[in-house]
Amino acid sequence: NTEEIDAFGAEMIDRFGPLPEEVKHLLKIVFIKALCRKANVEKLDAGPKGVVIHFRKREFSNPVGLVTFIGEQGSLAKIRPDHSVVFVRDWPTPEKRLAGSAVVMTQLARLAEKAA
Incomplete structure (x- = not known):
């Protein structure tokens, strides 16, 4: 889980330095x-113009929360006919794509947890 990944990273820093x-x-x-x-x-396809997210079996555990979240994004998010979700962003570098994908996925994972 995400907490174990953070702990593993901290342990590596303790043992080996930066x-x-x-x-x-x-x-x-x-x-x-x-x-x-979790979500x-x-x-997940991240590129310089944003991210496209495909759900397993086209299902999300909190569809109402997802639609609300997409609505809050305005023109920066939309649902495609194949039920994938597009988040339009400006991520010109790989580092920004990683960081941005982590932010979007954190929000979606929180939405999914609310349904559980």
Whole structure:
């Protein structure tokens, strides 16, 4: 889970000192994957213009919360006909894509937890 990933990163810093950028990126990716599992996300495609999220079996545990969240985003989010969700953002660098994906997935994971 996400808490264990944070603890693992802290333990690595305690043992080996400051982490190389590649390890930081790897931990961020593992963190995002854990959030994807919580939110039933099958695939996440992040690019310079934002992120597209595909749900397993086109299902989300809190559909009302998801629609409300998308509505709050205004023109920066929409649902595609294939039931994937697009969040339009400006992420020109890989670092911004990782950080932005983590923020979006944290919000979706919280929505999913509210349904549980």
